[in-house]
Amino acid sequence: MTGELITVAVPKGRLLDEASALFEQALGVSPKALLSGTRRLAADAPQAGLRFISIRAADVASYVEHGAASVGVAGLDVLREEPRDLYEPLDLGIGRCAVIVAWPRGMKPLAKGVAPRIATKYTNLASRHFAARGLPAEIIHLHGSIEVAPSLGLADGIVDITETGETLKANGLVVEETVLDVSARLIVNRVALKLHAERLRRLIDALRRVVPGSGPEGR
Numbered sequence: 001m002t003g004e005l006i007t008v009a010v011p012k013g014r015l016l017d018e019a020s021a022l023f024e025q026a027l028g029v030s031p032k033a034l035l036s037g038t039r040r041l042a043a044d045a046p047q048a049g050l051r052f053i054s055i056r057a058a059d060v061a062s063y064v065e066h067g068a069a070s071v072g073v074a075g076l077d078v079l080r081e082e083p084r085d086l087y088e089p090l091d092l093g094i095g096r097c098a099v100i101v102a103w104p105r106g107m108k109p110l111a112k113g114v115a116p117r118i119a120t121k122y123t124n125l126a127s128r129h130f131a132a133r134g135l136p137a138e139i140i141h142l143h144g145s146i147e148v149a150p151s152l153g154l155a156d157g158i159v160d161i162t163e164t165g166e167t168l169k170a171n172g173l174v175v176e177e178t179v180l181d182v183s184a185r186l187i188v189n190r191v192a193l194k195l196h197a198e199r200l201r202r203l204i205d206a207l208r209r210v211v212p213g214s215g216p217e218g219r
């Protein structure tokens with residue numbers, strides 16, 4: 001492979017294993033293996049024409065939107081919380097979870113006219129969700145450990161991600177409804193898509209072939 005390497009932003013944390021497995025199946029290179037055991041946050045795979053960079057999941061979309069990476073892997077939760085100008089060619093079918101509304105089990109109804117206090121790191125998704133239902137809510141922004149907020153009296157309920165449901169259960173919370181079903185998407189910078197059209201098409205097609213249930217044209 002000749003020419004400049006295409007930079008791919010892969011998320012640290014829970015998505016890395018599944019994303020690496022897809023890249024390995026599709027292109028024969030594992031970003032996890034390349035990046036492991038080093039504090040370097042970039043690793044080259046010249047045989048595939050790629051450079052992987054290791055980025056916090058919440059920041060991947062910023063790197064790709066601004067062109068610091070041409071391609072990235074990002075959860076739909078992050079993409080819908082802060083919409084950006086990106087091409088989203090493929091649902092990768094990994095990192096499946098849901099953004100939900102949950103309340104303490106057996107919670108007494110709030111007095112009429114009292115807006116519930118909702119703790120969340122998804123302030124935009126939560127605001128839009130309650131607004132769409134015509135329900136007033138006071139949104140309290142937190143960065144993590146959301147599930148503990150109701151038991152400490154910081155909030156009445158939460159909007160957060162759940163995967164296995166274990167964290168909700170351990171904190172005495174029950175799901176009322178789903179705000180968003182989530183999986184990870186391949187995201188592509190719009191300028192890069194024009195500059196490297198052929199190479200990015202091949203990359204997207206190679207990944208599409210290994211995503212279970214993805215049709216020949218995808219979305």
Ligand code: PRP
Pocket residue numbers: 143144145146147160161162163164165166167168
């Ligand atoms: C997420 C989410 C929940 C947990 C849910 O937290 O905020 O706390 O995972 O997973 P479960 O349904 O399988 O129990 P994350 O690990 O991303 O850390 P955070 O506390 O920083 O949000």
